[in-house]
Every structure is written in structure tokens, then in C-alpha cells.
Amino acid sequence: xxxxxxEELDKHDGQKVKVAGWVFNKRSGGKIKFLLLRDGSGVCQAxxxxxxVDEETFEKHKDISLxxxxxxxxxxxxxxxAAGGFEILIENLxxxxxxxxxxxxxxxxxxxxxxxxxxxxxxxxxxxxxMKIRHEIIKASRDFLNNLGFINVxxxxxxxxxxxxxxxxxxxxxxxxxxxxxxxxxxxxxxxxMAHGRVYCFGPVFRAExxxxxxxxxxxxQIEPExxxxxFDQNMQLIEEMTLYILKKVIExxxxxxxxxxxxxxxxKNIKGPFPRISYTEAxxxxxxxxxxxxxxxxxxxxxxxxxxxxxxxPIFVHRFPAKIKAFYMKNDxxxxxxxxxxxxxxxxxxxxxxxxxxxxxNLEILKKKLKEHNLPLESFQWFLDLREYGxxxxxxxxxxxxxxxxxxxxxxxxxxxxxFPRTIYRLIP
RNA sequence: UCCUCAGUAGCUCAAUGGUAGAGCAAUCGGCUGUUAACCGAUAGGCUGUAGGUUCGAGCCCUACCUGGGGAGCCA
Numbered sequence: 001x002x003x004x005x006x007e008e009l010d011k012h013d014g015q016k017v018k019v020a021g022w023v024f025n026k027r028s029g030g031k032i033k034f035l036l037l038r039d040g041s042g043v044c045q046a047x048x049x050x051x052x053v054d055e056e057t058f059e060k061h062k063d064i065s066l067x068x069x070x071x072x073x074x075x076x077x078x079x080x081x082a083a084g085g086f087e088i089l090i091e092n093l094x095x096x097x098x099x100x101x102x103x104x105x106x107x108x109x110x111x112x113x114x115x116x117x118x119x120x121x122x123x124x125x126x127x128x129x130x131m132k133i134r135h136e137i138i139k140a141s142r143d144f145l146n147n148l149g150f151i152n153v154x155x156x157x158x159x160x161x162x163x164x165x166x167x168x169x170x171x172x173x174x175x176x177x178x179x180x181x182x183x184x185x186x187x188x189x190x191x192x193x194m195a196h197g198r199v200y201c202f203g204p205v206f207r208a209e210x211x212x213x214x215x216x217x218x219x220x221x222q223i224e225p226e227x228x229x230x231x232f233d234q235n236m237q238l239i240e241e242m243t244l245y246i247l248k249k250v251i252e253x254x255x256x257x258x259x260x261x262x263x264x265x266x267x268x269k270n271i272k273g274p275f276p277r278i279s280y281t282e283a284x285x286x287x288x289x290x291x292x293x294x295x296x297x298x299x300x301x302x303x304x305x306x307x308x309x310x311x312x313x314x315p316i317f318v319h320r321f322p323a324k325i326k327a328f329y330m331k332n333d334x335x336x337x338x339x340x341x342x343x344x345x346x347x348x349x350x351x352x353x354x355x356x357x358x359x360x361x362x363n364l365e366i367l368k369k370k371l372k373e374h375n376l377p378l379e380s381f382q383w384f385l386d387l388r389e390y391g392x393x394x395x396x397x398x399x400x401x402x403x404x405x406x407x408x409x410x411x412x413x414x415x416x417x418x419x420x421f422p423r424t425i426y427r428l429i430p
Numbered sequence: 431u432c433c434u435c436a437g438u439a440g441c442u443c444a445a446u447g448g449u450a451g452a453g454c455a456a457u458c459g460g461c462u463g464u465u466a467a468c469c470g471a472u473a474g475g476c477u478g479u480a481g482g483u484u485c486g487a488g489c490c491c492u493a494c495c496u497g498g499g500g501a502g503c504c505a
Binding site for chain 1: 431437440441442443453454455456460461462463464465466467468496497498499500501502503504505
């Protein structure tokens, strides 16, 4: 008999089927056992009754504990009381893999324990919901860009030098020299975009900062579009459209998972464009009015971002930062040379920055000057300067942090649950 | 690097400086419709480590270790 997925049970009401999966929960009466079976597509209840199977089959329940893997054959029956609306009356049962003393129980656990058991924690209901939404977000991002004609051109992960001087990078042995794990695909994207006009890279990036907060991982994923001949407002517009598309797809396809996570889905449904566009200078004034100790020229701290985002029910853009606090490759605002054409998108509900981007400096001489100002070695960036030497064009783009986006949309309070195997400063295992 | 909180049974947590306990999990038993099922029983401990104070320390002090939360840092 061919195995079916649990999500297809409704098409087989009254028929005999074969289902395979893991025992998610079990409850037992004296002569009747209730098994909750999970196969990735869904969960269903299976009934092992002493009156419907032979003694030998019934005795197999002794080998069935939480997360044991089993294959069952039985009749599908509509049952209001069962999760999913259907149950299977077991006729045959085979235990594939026993699971004695499964460590994750049905009651609460602490963070440290769960992270140590991350390889098993991934099986639990909420974690499966988060990974499905993560998948949906990644798929929607790629679909959105693909549909617009973008080409996926990935950037390298081993890089020869610090792309941006200030940040701490992971250093690795690369045969007889040192290499560094990429903290952003952007510089290479700028090369790719000159070949294709519209590109994006999608991959892991690495930060060796000793950050230890709910918003930080040492290894996380970013999708980074880069577009030739785009201007500042068009770039913001693209970020907004992509964000709205992702939200639309998650709500369309993963509302069930959002409900499992007890996310306020109405809040997400009510998000519409245009998102407020606040200049850095305006933001500083707002923060000063609210009594924050911040002066023009300083970077926002986490409490500053929280206050700004709590003023609105949608993501917001903060744009045109002081050039001094932004990366060397950012183009200065032609209308005010003190400002850089950079933009951050901050998610509402206190989640903060999930997108950063802007327009890149395309002029060779200005870029050289900026490199010097940042004390970066010109020779390391010769290839990057070449892009300005040969057919330079105005261009820009942005990077969206996947885990922060997943955290916000799922309404979870730590990015470590938004990635299958989180890497944080004190955690490399599993 | 700094601030802060916490380490007690496999897990989640109790325990005025005076005999280390409960729930869940495990094991055994009971129950033919359960919904984190329920009921009864059994077993489970070098209280993170090392010192110190005290007649007596899980509890107070010091250092260290391991984590959590946050700051700094962070296109």
C-alpha cells in the first residue's frame, strides 16, 4: 500500500491508508490507546484498540513513546473530537525506531535546555510553525525579485579583507594566508549588478561582534538586492513593496502557523503602504522632544529605535544619516554633503531594524577619498574601484535580515528561534 | 569589555541558617473515547566548582565556571 501524507486524509474518508511519522503525543485507556502522529504535513490521531487488532499488534504499544517513529495502516474516519477532524483506526502497526526517554517533555522547559536540545526542539509545534513561516518569507522574497526580472548572483563567503574596517570579522586559515568570513555580500553585488542590471544575493553572513541580545546572531542570513540606475526614493519604494509582498504571502499561506504562534494576525493584515519616511534629522528632533539624550551626529541606541517604531502601526523608514556614521561606500546627499543617502527600515512593535540600504558612491575620486577617510587600504579595494573606472553608473540596493524579519512576523522575542541552528557568542553546539 | 540575574532529581521549580520536597518525565499497576488525559505505587540528590564564616550552610562571604537578560558594539 502506498503511503499518504496526513494532510491528504480528508480525501480518503472511510478508506484504508498507510501513514508514517513520529509519535507526537499519546494517551492511553486500558484497552484503547490514542496516538498523535506527526509526519511533517500535519498531525492526526490514531486509535489502537484491543478489540480491533490482534494481541501481538496491541502489545507493540509498549515500544511506543514520545517521538518514536512508526508506520500504521488503518481506516480513516471522520471524528469531530480529533485534532484535524480525522482519525485512523489502526489495523497494522510497525515501530521503525524506538525513542526511550525523549528529553523534551510536554511541559515547560528553560531556554538553555532547549537550545542544548535544538536538534530535537525543532520537532515541536511552535518551532515547526516558525520554520514554515521562515520558508514562506524566503520564498516570497525570492519570488518577488524573480518576478521583477532580478537574477540571483551570489557573493563569496571567504573574503580577502575587511570589507568595512570597523567591524570584527571571523578570521580563518586559508592555506598560507588569512581569509575572513563575509559580513555582507554587497560589495560583490555591486560587481554583479554591472553585469545584469538587477541582481540579488542570498546567503549567510558572519559578525564576530560580542553582541549578546535578542536581536543578534553571529551567523545569520540576508537577502541583498542591488539595482543599477535606481534613485533613493525608488530604492525605498522597492523595500516597501517587497515587505508588503512578504506579508501578503505569509498571511495568505501561513495563517495557521501564525495562529499557532499566537501572533496578532490582524495587526499584520492592517499594514499597508506607504510607510512613514522620517529623516534622521527629524528623528533626532522627535527623540529630543521625548526626553532622550541624543545629539545630531550620534547613532540610535536600541531604546531610541523602540520609541520611534512604537509611534506607528507599520514599518518606518529612517533616512539620510550623517555621512560620518555610515559606511564608506554610501553616496552623500547632493543637497547636503553632511548626509549619506542611506535608509533603514524599522519594524513596528519594538522590533527595530530589519532592512538597511542606500545609494552607493559611483564617483571614482570621491570613493578614493572616502576610503582614505575611513583609513582603509586602497590596494584591497582595487577591484571595487575598477567598477567606477569602467562604465560606472548610479546604483543602490539594500539588505534584509531574514531572522529579524522572521522574528517580527512571527512575533517571537528572540532571533535564535528564527534560524534552525542559532550561532551566538557562547553557543556553537549543536 | 561592563552591568545584572540565575545554577537544587532527566525537566520546571520549592525549601526563616536547623532531617532536601512537589509536579512532569521514567518504571510498575488500573481504566474502551482521551485532548499537556486521569488515578495509585516505586525509584530518582556530592544543591555548578573551590575556599571561608558558623555548633550547624542549598541559604551568608570571596573567587572561579556555565548560562540568561541588557549595554557597548553592530551596511
